[in-house]
Amino acid sequence: MEPTTVMYNEKKIVDIVTLKMVVAEKSLPIEKVRSSFEVGNWLIEEIGDYAQEHLALLCLNTKNEITHFSIVHVGTLNQSVAHPRCIFQRAILANAARIMISHNHPSGNTTPSENDIQFTNRLIKAGEVMGIELLDHIIVGQKNYLSLREEGYWN
Template sequence: MEKNSLLQELPESSWPRERLLREGEKHLSDQELLAIILRNGSRQQNVMELAGNILREYSTLYELKYTTLQELQQFKGIGETRAIELKAMMEFGYRIYRALQPKLGKIQSSFSFGQFLITELKDYRQEHLVAFFLNTKNEIIFRKTIFIGSLNQSIAHPREIFREAVRTSAARVVLGHNHPSGNPLPSQNDLEFTERVRECGAMMGIELLDHIIVGETKYFSLREEKYLK
C-alpha cells in the first residue's frame, strides 16, 4: 500500500481513524476529521497534509462551508469527485445541525396517558413493557418496547431502559405495560421492578415519572396511587 494512504511517517496510534476508534470523534482536531473524510492524499502529500492545506486556506470553518466546487478543485489532490463528496458532506452536516428532535406528543396527566395506553396495549395477549422517554417539558421524544413476556426481575432489567434514556438525553421516563388478564392491579413483581427502576433513575438523575398498568378497560397508575413520590 502507498505510504500516503497509510500515513506511515506517523505512529499508527496517531492515525486519525485509529484515534477516533480509540478516543471518540470529539477528541479529534478539525484536520484529523477532514483527513478521515478525504480518506487519502496524493503522490505529493499525505492526507493529513492535504487536510491541513485546505484548512489553512480558510480562517474559519464557516468560510469553508461556502467554498465552491471550483475552489475546492484548486487544491492538489482534490478532483471533481472528491469536491462533490466534500460539498455533500458539508450540506448533510448542516441539515443534521438544523434537525429538530422529534416530539411524539406530550404527557399532560396520568389519567389521559392511562386512557391512551389502554387503547395501545389492551389487546395484546402477552405483557408488553413500553418505555416512553421525555424531555424536561414532558414531551415524548422516543418510545421503545423494552420486552415482551411476564414482568419479572430475571428478564426485565433497568439497564435496558436507561441505556435508551441516556442515548436520547431523556430527563424522565414513563413505563407502561398491560395485563392480559384484564386486571390492572400491580403484582409484587410489578412493584419490585418499579422500585428498582426508580432507584436506578435517581442515581442517574433521570426521574421515573410513572408506571401505568392497563387492563381491558381500566388503568392503574403507580404515581396516582402513591407508590411513586
C-alpha cells in the same frame, strides 16, 4: 455505529462513538404529558389488548414532551422480565430528562404484582442515580389502567 480501532505503538486505541439526535417521522397522539390519566387511556389502546406482556417506555424532555416511545421487552402471558439498564440505555440515548414506563396485564386485572412494585422501586432508585426521574409506572388492561404513583405504590 461501529467504533474505529487503530494501533498506536502496539497498543489498541478505540475511538469514542459520537451520538446524534434523530428525529422520527411518526407522530404520537399525545405530544406532551399532562397527566397519567391521558397517558393511561392512550396506552390502553396501544398495548392493552396484547396477549403477552409488553413493557413500554416513554421518554420525555424537560417540557414533558414525548421524544421517544418504544416497546422495551415482550414477555410471556403473565410476566415481562426486563432490566433497568435496558430502560435507561434507551432513555440516555433519547436524551430523556424524565421517563414513564407501562406494561399490560393480558388478564385485564391491573392490580400490580409484588414484582411490579419491586421493579418500580428499582427504577426510581436507578433514576435518582442517573438523574432521570421516573414519573409513573402505568399498568394497562383491555379496558382500564392503574397508575402506581396515583395509587400510592411509590416509595
